[in-house]
Amino acid sequence: MPENTTATAPVRAMRLGVAGPVGTGKSSLIATLCRALAGELRLGVITNDIYTDEDARFLRSAGVLDPERIRPVETGACPHTAIRDDVTANLLAAEDMEADFGPLDLVVIESGGDNLTATFSPALVDAQLFVLDVAGGGDVVRKGGPGIARADLLVINKTDLGPYVGVDVARMAREGREAREGSPVVALSRHDEASVRTLTDWVRDALTRYRTGNHAPVDPGPMAPHFHADQDAGDAGDAHPHTHAHGPTHPDGTTDADGTADAHHGHAPANAGHGA
């Protein structure tokens, strides 16, 4: 059952994952997205709290979306499993959301704030954001990991707090771009309208690519990126995206020189949003 293939224009809503450590502002970011996009897109939100339905309650109380369109999923104390190894509960919740309120344009799935290694499986989401915040420390972007390096978009949140926590926001964003070899980074504050627009523009872009069948879900992967010193390395079975020394952009849409199956890497469309 190919749940998540997008070779042709898809019939279901795009599923956007929002991952990142606890307290970086994932719920608040989703509230911001809902506030900005609810007028133009039909939205649903699924939350994955670890111990409570606090995130769902926060979002419902924010009044940014019909409370019925915000649903919590229990993860059995395994937020990582629920978005990666066994996505059943989240998939069923996303299906239910569309069955009850469809057609929808976008279903946002919030992970239950796990650690830096927790990213969404492409079996569950079509695209994903990874959220860090300046209050967590400017050095976190340098710690790397799959979400920081290879999520579709890295968000550096709460930039308005930079001066209070002694973090140079511009530098943190620059180091984020370096860690991602140029893939998009948004420095976000919900009090900064321009930054919110950058975020919502990215979501609209991703949705357009998804709808035209030009977006393939990419697994940020649990592994450190590897480089192709030897282009003949037999790694066609790898499911995680490669990070190339020459940068991940393939503006002409060509496949990698090594000819490995790029269908599940989706470099060209997945990185079309560079420089956001």
Added chain:
Amino acid sequence: MSTSPLLLAMLGDARLPSGGHTQSAGLEPALRAGLTPAGVPAYLRSRLRTVTRVEAGTAVVARAVAAGGGDLAEVEAAWAARTPSPALRANGRRLGRGYLRVLQTLWPGPVDARARTWSRPVVLGLLAHRAALAPADVARLVGYDDVQTATAALLKLEPQDPLLTAAWVNGLLPDIDEMAAQVARLRTPEQIPAHGAPLIERWAETHDTATERLFSA
């Protein structure tokens, strides 16, 4: 039946992606209601004699009805009549959808349009028919899954030495076999046992409205 015993191992493995990690087999609310970790083996024996036997019997009957080309909706109705807690019925049907995904991917074939609303034991019975799993084995699967689900959840809720809980599971294997033997020959919906466990059912209802919980049920 020449099915490999590995089929049962695979279906009983927690790594099967069917949504099982969201479950505690009622243990989370039971601990909240005062069950102690030391009481877990007795709790599991009680389940094997009551609610789990109903589940296993339903799965065996669903398998037989599917094999005979009968209507599984009748089995579903019989299961629902023996599962008085609305929370447990809703949870069982969510789990059914998880197993339906497993069924349709691993043993594809035409499935009744109503299957999306069927509970786990009914879908498991259909799966057992498709996969040629013996009646006693599908009953074993239900019992084993229940025991492993609760003991795995205990490690999250009230951590014990994991080898201690593994020993509990090992000690319960004869109880699971005994339960399976008792339901393996059932064939029709009215034969499904109807043992209630009022406390487990009440705890399930309380749990359903709890705002702080790790597990769905």
